[in-house]
Amino acid sequence: MRSAHHARxxxxxxRFEEIYAANCTPILGxxxxxxxxxxxxxxxxxxxFLTAWRRLDDVPPGDAARLWLYGVARRVLAxxxxxxxxKSELSDxxxxxxALVHRDPEYTGQLGVAAAAFRCLSEADRELLALVGWxxxxxxxxxxxxxxxxxxxxxxxxxxxxxFAAAVAQLDAESFVPDPIGDxx
Amino acid sequence: xxxLSSIAQLAATSDEQAARLLADSTHADLIARITATRxxxxxxxxxxxxxxxxxxxxxRRLTIGLPAAAAVVAAALVISSSGQPGHHLGPTGVxxxxxxxxxxxxxxxxxxxIVRNPLADAKKYNAEFKAHGLHITLSLVPASPSLVGxxxxxxxxxxxxxxxxxxxxxxxxxxxxxxxxxxxxIGYRGTAALVFGRAARSGERYETTVSATMPxxxxxxxxxxxxxxxxxxxxxxxxxxTVAEYxxxxxxxxxxxxxxxxxxxxxxxxxxxxxxxxxxFVGKTRHERLYPPSTKQPSPKASRAPGL
Numbered sequence: 001m002r003s004a005h006h007a008r009x010x011x012x013x014x015r016f017e018e019i020y021a022a023n024c025t026p027i028l029g030x031x032x033x034x035x036x037x038x039x040x041x042x043x044x045x046x047x048x049f050l051t052a053w054r055r056l057d058d059v060p061p062g063d064a065a066r067l068w069l070y071g072v073a074r075r076v077l078a079x080x081x082x083x084x085x086x087k088s089e090l091s092d093x094x095x096x097x098x099a100l101v102h103r104d105p106e107y108t109g110q111l112g113v114a115a116a117a118f119r120c121l122s123e124a125d126r127e128l129l130a131l132v133g134w135x136x137x138x139x140x141x142x143x144x145x146x147x148x149x150x151x152x153x154x155x156x157x158x159x160x161x162x163x164f165a166a167a168v169a170q171l172d173a174e175s176f177v178p179d180p181i182g183d184x185x
Numbered sequence: 186x187x188x189l190s191s192i193a194q195l196a197a198t199s200d201e202q203a204a205r206l207l208a209d210s211t212h213a214d215l216i217a218r219i220t221a222t223r224x225x226x227x228x229x230x231x232x233x234x235x236x237x238x239x240x241x242x243x244x245r246r247l248t249i250g251l252p253a254a255a256a257v258v259a260a261a262l263v264i265s266s267s268g269q270p271g272h273h274l275g276p277t278g279v280x281x282x283x284x285x286x287x288x289x290x291x292x293x294x295x296x297x298x299i300v301r302n303p304l305a306d307a308k309k310y311n312a313e314f315k316a317h318g319l320h321i322t323l324s325l326v327p328a329s330p331s332l333v334g335x336x337x338x339x340x341x342x343x344x345x346x347x348x349x350x351x352x353x354x355x356x357x358x359x360x361x362x363x364x365x366x367x368x369x370x371i372g373y374r375g376t377a378a379l380v381f382g383r384a385a386r387s388g389e390r391y392e393t394t395v396s397a398t399m400p401x402x403x404x405x406x407x408x409x410x411x412x413x414x415x416x417x418x419x420x421x422x423x424x425x426x427t428v429a430e431y432x433x434x435x436x437x438x439x440x441x442x443x444x445x446x447x448x449x450x451x452x453x454x455x456x457x458x459x460x461x462x463x464x465x466f467v468g469k470t471r472h473e474r475l476y477p478p479s480t481k482q483p484s485p486k487a488s489r490a491p492g493l
Contacts, residue, residue, distance in 0.1 A: 013220050020216055028207065029200035046215060053219045079376070093214045097207045107195070114191035133192035155395060158456065161188060162432060162464065165442045168191075 016053050023066050024049070026135070030073050033134050038098025039091075040080060046091035048073040067144040070135065074127065074145065110172075117167035125160035132157065188441075319369060320376045326392035328382025329457035331401030337382045337393040390459045397455035397463045404455055404463065411471055415448040417455075421463070429458040432466050434474065 024045070031044035051072045052059050059065050107115040118126060131137045131145060139157070143150045310323040328337060369377065382393055397404040403426055409417045421428065431446045446467050453473040454466040468474060 016220060017216060020212070024207075024212060025200050025204040029198060029203035032198040032203055032206075033196050046219070049215065050219050050222065053222065075375075090215065090218045093211045094207065097211045111191060111194055115195050118192060118195055129189065129192050130196075133189045134196040155393070159392070159394065162430070162442065162456075164192070165188060165432075166430075169442055 012056055016049075016056060019052055019056075019059055019065050019069075020049055023069050026066055027069050027073055030070060030135065031077070032098075033130065034077055035080075038100070039095045042091040042094035042098050044073055044076050044080065045094060047076045050090060051076070064144065067137075067141055070131070070137075070145045071147065078123075113168055113171045116171055117164055120167045121160065121163055124156075125163055128153075128157055128160045129164060318371065320374065321369065321379060322376070323379045323381065325381050325383040327385035327389045329391045329394040329397070329402055330384075331395055331399055332382040332393055333384050335382050337380050385460055387460055391457050394457040397457045402457055403461070409452045409455060412452055413448065414446060414450045414452055414465070414467055417452045417465065418448070425461060427462050428465050429462040430464045432464055433468050 027048055028041065028045050031041040031048075032038075035041045035044065048069055052065075052069060058068075060068050106112075118129070121129070128142065128146075131142045137145065139150045139153045142153045142157070146153065307322070307324045311321070314321040314323065326337065328335070380393075385391055395402065398407060398409065399405060403424065404421070407420050407424075409420065412420075418428070431443045433441055433443065433446065433450075435441045450467045450469055451471045452465055452467050455463040456466070458464050466473070
């Protein structure tokens with residue numbers, strides 16, 4: 001029995017290492033794009049892969065693993081945003097490597113308008129747009145990350161794009177023509 | 186510059202940049218630390234919540250928030266549809282007492298939770314969930330008519346399953362099988378957020394919609410796709426529907442909103458905006474031409490933003 005357990009543990013570890021190797025970069029990128037400092041990004045990465053380790057049997061094979069991990073990372077981030085962040089020693093080394101990552105990008109011109117408009121959106125809308133624009137995901141992939149139907153993604157993405165466009169327009173009034181029809185309020 | 190292409194440029198760090206940040210030894214260290222932690226079959230119970238990730242080295246969660254019975258008990262949450270008479274309340278039809286906003290009724294292995302008043306203060310629902318040991322938040326958003334009373338957004342784990350009802354609404358895909366509630370394992374100690382559609386007040390913008398031509402929506406029965414804007418405006422006028430915005434695709438700009446477009450352009454679709462108002466999707470050509478954002482590539486876009 002004991003040796004069987006050990007064999008299983010070895011298999012588990014190998015599978016986890018494969019998943020980690022294939023996905024550590026996209027998950028780190030995902031975390032860095034959504035956090036303002038290296039510490040937070042390190043925590044998100046560590047917690048996401050810890051979850052994968054603990055729920056290894058739930059991690060889908062192949063490329064779908066990346067989407068599953070995005071989904072986990074998203075919930076880890078949401079917990080962080082709710083102030084449930086707990087520093088874990090798991091991520092000490094990561095934090096150290098990422099210590100110099102300091103992002104305070106300043107956008108000017110139209111990109112500045114886009115950045116401001118993006119910040120106006122709800123977190124859910126931002127995430128939806130970011131999964132397309134930052135992770136390069138399509139509708140089906142986003143549906144897998146968010147755990148909803150493709151159709152729901154299509155509808156929500158359309159709404160988010162409309163809200164973003166409206167926010168850009170509001171911030172960039174010159175791009176608008178006077179409105180003869182709508183009852184814009 | 187507009188839409189998704191500009192959002193892509195807001196990415197502070199590309200994956201390529203991220204790949205260069207960590208030393209190999211750091212990866213090895215993390216793998217070693219993670220695989221040194223214990224794992225248990227009970228933590229693989231199908232829940233997509235983030236389990237004890239925030240308390241990585243303890244197992245305390247397993248004893249937190251468990252109801253007296255440790256058995257798997259699920260809660261089925263079904264919203265009642267006060268705005269739409271004649272609906273089933275859900276699979277069981279349990280009727281709560283009047284004083285309650287939510288009724289938690291044990292039903293075999295499940296608890297049926299019924300929302301009585303979709304316009305009640307969300308805080309009250311949440312207090313009731315909390316009282317039952319469930320970290321579930323429920324909120325309501327103005328929805329276009331066919332989505333009133335349905336679950337329009339759900340953020341939780343795979344342990345929580347939507348309950349569907351046939352004929353309650355019509356999906357953008359043309360089906361009539363829609364989520365009207367969710368089934369929640371009581372042992373679920375993660376967080377979940379449920380958003381239901383409620384009727385919009387006059388002048389209030391919808392936050393969730395299906396196509397305006399779907400059954401139950403303001404333009405149902407009208408064939409607008411492929412017709413010219415002038416013609417569609419005449420059809421809308423008969424139904425006393427106005428256009429809040431036009432949305433058209435522009436090369437390199439993606440979706441653009443406008444208040445005025447040439448009347449000889451073509452309509453592709455309409456989306457409910459607010460009661461009596463729609464957004465028209467239009468373009469110069471009879472058939473919609475999409476300008477997919479340049480970001481829809483297998484690999485993420487490199488960032489052009491400074492900062493790393």
